[in-house]
Amino acid sequence: MTQSAEPILQVRDLKIDFSADQGILPVLRGLSYSLPKGRVLGVVGESGSGKTVHALSILRLLPPAARISGGEILYKGKNLASMGEEELRSVRGDKISMIFQDPSASLNPVLTVGEQLTETLLAHRKLSKRQARREAVALLEKVGISEAEKRLDEYPFQFSGGMCQRVMIAMALALSPDVLIADEPTTALDVTIQAQILALIKQLQRQSGMSAVFITHNLAVVSGIADDVLVLYAGLCMELAPAAQLFENPLHPYTQGLLSSLASVHKKEDVLPVITGHPPVPGQILTGCPFAPRCPHAFDKCRQECPPLFEEAGRQTRCWLREGK
Amino acid sequence: MVNYIVRRLLLLPLVVLGVTFLLFFLTQRLSPEMRASLYVKDPRQMGSLEEVIRQYGLRDNVFKQYGRWLSNVAKGDLGYSPSANMPVSQAIKEYLPATIQLAFITILFVVLFGVWFGCASAVHKDKWQDVLARLVSVGGFSLPIFVLGLLLLMVFYGRLGWFPPGGYSVQTDIIIHGGAFKTYTGFLLLDSLLNGNLRVFWDVLSHLVLPAVTLCIGSFALMVRVMRSSMLEELNKDYVRTARAKGLSDWQVVYKHAGKNAVIPVITLASIQFIRLLGGTVIVETIFDYPGIGRFGVIAAQQLDIAGILGFSLMVAVLFVLGNLLSDILYTAVDPRIRLE
Numbered sequence: 001m002t003q004s005a006e007p008i009l010q011v012r013d014l015k016i017d018f019s020a021d022q023g024i025l026p027v028l029r030g031l032s033y034s035l036p037k038g039r040v041l042g043v044v045g046e047s048g049s050g051k052t053v054h055a056l057s058i059l060r061l062l063p064p065a066a067r068i069s070g071g072e073i074l075y076k077g078k079n080l081a082s083m084g085e086e087e088l089r090s091v092r093g094d095k096i097s098m099i100f101q102d103p104s105a106s107l108n109p110v111l112t113v114g115e116q117l118t119e120t121l122l123a124h125r126k127l128s129k130r131q132a133r134r135e136a137v138a139l140l141e142k143v144g145i146s147e148a149e150k151r152l153d154e155y156p157f158q159f160s161g162g163m164c165q166r167v168m169i170a171m172a173l174a175l176s177p178d179v180l181i182a183d184e185p186t187t188a189l190d191v192t193i194q195a196q197i198l199a200l201i202k203q204l205q206r207q208s209g210m211s212a213v214f215i216t217h218n219l220a221v222v223s224g225i226a227d228d229v230l231v232l233y234a235g236l237c238m239e240l241a242p243a244a245q246l247f248e249n250p251l252h253p254y255t256q257g258l259l260s261s262l263a264s265v266h267k268k269e270d271v272l273p274v275i276t277g278h279p280p281v282p283g284q285i286l287t288g289c290p291f292a293p294r295c296p297h298a299f300d301k302c303r304q305e306c307p308p309l310f311e312e313a314g315r316q317t318r319c320w321l322r323e324g325k
Numbered sequence: 326m327v328n329y330i331v332r333r334l335l336l337l338p339l340v341v342l343g344v345t346f347l348l349f350f351l352t353q354r355l356s357p358e359m360r361a362s363l364y365v366k367d368p369r370q371m372g373s374l375e376e377v378i379r380q381y382g383l384r385d386n387v388f389k390q391y392g393r394w395l396s397n398v399a400k401g402d403l404g405y406s407p408s409a410n411m412p413v414s415q416a417i418k419e420y421l422p423a424t425i426q427l428a429f430i431t432i433l434f435v436v437l438f439g440v441w442f443g444c445a446s447a448v449h450k451d452k453w454q455d456v457l458a459r460l461v462s463v464g465g466f467s468l469p470i471f472v473l474g475l476l477l478l479m480v481f482y483g484r485l486g487w488f489p490p491g492g493y494s495v496q497t498d499i500i501i502h503g504g505a506f507k508t509y510t511g512f513l514l515l516d517s518l519l520n521g522n523l524r525v526f527w528d529v530l531s532h533l534v535l536p537a538v539t540l541c542i543g544s545f546a547l548m549v550r551v552m553r554s555s556m557l558e559e560l561n562k563d564y565v566r567t568a569r570a571k572g573l574s575d576w577q578v579v580y581k582h583a584g585k586n587a588v589i590p591v592i593t594l595a596s597i598q599f600i601r602l603l604g605g606t607v608i609v610e611t612i613f614d615y616p617g618i619g620r621f622g623v624i625a626a627q628q629l630d631i632a633g634i635l636g637f638s639l640m641v642a643v644l645f646v647l648g649n650l651l652s653d654i655l656y657t658a659v660d661p662r663i664r665l666e
Contacts, residue, residue: 089573120571171571
């Protein structure tokens with residue numbers, strides 16, 4: 001991982017709790033990474049691994065039940081986790097923007113697409129309504145929506161899911177942010193549309209040179225877009241490595257399991273291998289490595305003590321097997 | 326859209342026929358003598374009852390009588406109302422504007438304060454604002470309007486003398502029935518302004534306050550609840566999160582984004598309540614001796630004034646259909662997903 005430049009976004013020991021009927025459940029238990037300028041970090045995890053909560057926490061969009069209980073989220077050295085509302089608002093949408101999982105539900109059904117696009121511009125820039133509108137037309141064209149002028153006056157229900165996600169992308173990129181956070185942006189879409197949207201995000205990211213955090217449960221999606229990959233399991237980072245190395249030589253047994261369960265046209269297999277068992281329920285009290293119950297290589301130490309992240313050759317792996325290597 | 330409106334208007338005669346026939350049929354339970362007696366004022370002329378019965382064909386078959394009434398209605402003649410001492414159509418023209426005025430002021434209170442309280446309640450969920458709004462709402466539900474009306478009358482008229490009952494004062498009566506006061510719309514509030522007579526305006530308004538407050542309490546309680554739950558639901562939706570992520574101010578997120586969606590059910594509720602008020606201000610108009618259409622309906626019913634009862638119901642039925650149509654049209658204005666086909 002080349003980390004010569006000052007990281008644009010840095011997460012340090014981030015902890016997030018959920019308050020539920022059973023008490024306070026930790027869903028993210030100390031996550032750290034840094035995102036250099038122009039790079040894409042893929043965050044991969046199963047449901048309940050804490051990946052969406054982590055994505056929402058960056059702009060402090062967590063639901064009321066969730067709370068950042070520790071750690072820092074540094075954007076250009078300023079801590080978003082403790083920033084005042086007013087300052088945070090100037091970051092949201094302008095410096096760091098976000099796209100979401102369900103594009104149709106993420107747009108307001110009773111406001112026109114044009115209204116929703118221009119209001120983002122007007123919230124952060126001093127523009128006239130007409131300038132904002134002209135800008136909005138250009139943005140829609142940029143994300144590949146034809147007849148942009150006409151479509152500005154349409155409502156989200158007149159757009160397909162893929163088109164809605166294009167609108168969301170246009171909105172997120174409207175002010176050329178430094179960081180884009182994409183929370184499973186293709187999950188709700190058809191496979192063919194998924195590929196188009198991914199290609200679009202990738203192309204726009206390369207063009208503008210912005211950084212991105214790309215959250216997904218799908219390793220195949222990550223392989224096409226990410227420079228670095230962070231594998232999240234039960235609220236802990238299991239492995240963090242440059243994408244090429246991770247796919248070629250996964251060090252953590254969990255990553256190995258994930259990779260071998262990917263369907264591939266090159267491998268001829270009758271049955272896909274799976275990781276047996278279930279991930280722990282969020283907040284479940286764990287002693288030892290959270291993956292130990294499902295790990296084929298687990299030994300006694302794994303069940304007694306949770307391994308720290310072992311660093312080697314620019315990668316981090318949370319596994320006792322990597323101790324001293 | 327035009328298609329839809331025309332089709333709905335074509336339904337109007339059917340509704341009116343249904344309602345009036347049902348009522349007409351019920352009035353036939355009264356003997357022809359009873360129905361005729363109202364038109365004979367002097368007890369010494371009771372002998373002429375038979376003459377009235379024959380003249381109006383009160384012994385005829387129900388359908389024949391109903392047909393006769395209907396053809397008169399078609400000609401614009403709703404009959405003569407002995408209880409109001411004037412033709413029914415004139416009585417409606419005289420009393421309906423006062424009720425519309427009352428209903429309008431009431432619904433204005435209900436919508437403004439209901440939406441405001443409901444929003445505040447949702448935005449500050451479980452804080453003191455919410456607790457207060459919920460208390461007021463429960464109170465509004467549980468307080469019968471005749472109790473509230475009498476209480477208000479006792480305090481604000483009896484003790485304080487601020488807001489009198491009735492429609493307007495004697496002085497106003499003299500002014501508006503004098504030659505100089507022109508009637509433009511029949512709505513005294515508007516007419517007084519158009520005449521430039523602020524004295525009449527204040528007088529009419531002060532007479533409206535107590536009945537309006539009494540009327541709005543139940544609808545207000547309902548409105549707060551609907552607005553609160555609607556707002557809470559909208560605030561949890563994905564697009565609200567998007568709005569926040571864009572860096573919009575709290576005000577924009579809550580009112581422009583969530584509010585515009587949350588207000589949709591309120592519009593239906595408000596239009597239904599408005600129509601309900603037009604035909605259902607009976608109790609309040611009676612308590613406050615307010616010269617509206619509800620009081621006219623009650624007196625007509627008490628005195629078995631059949632022409633009056635039928636005219637009143639006809640009017641309520643027409644208003645109901647028109648009001649519902651209006652609420653449908655309003656819907657399309659707020660929610661672009663709804664198209665009237």
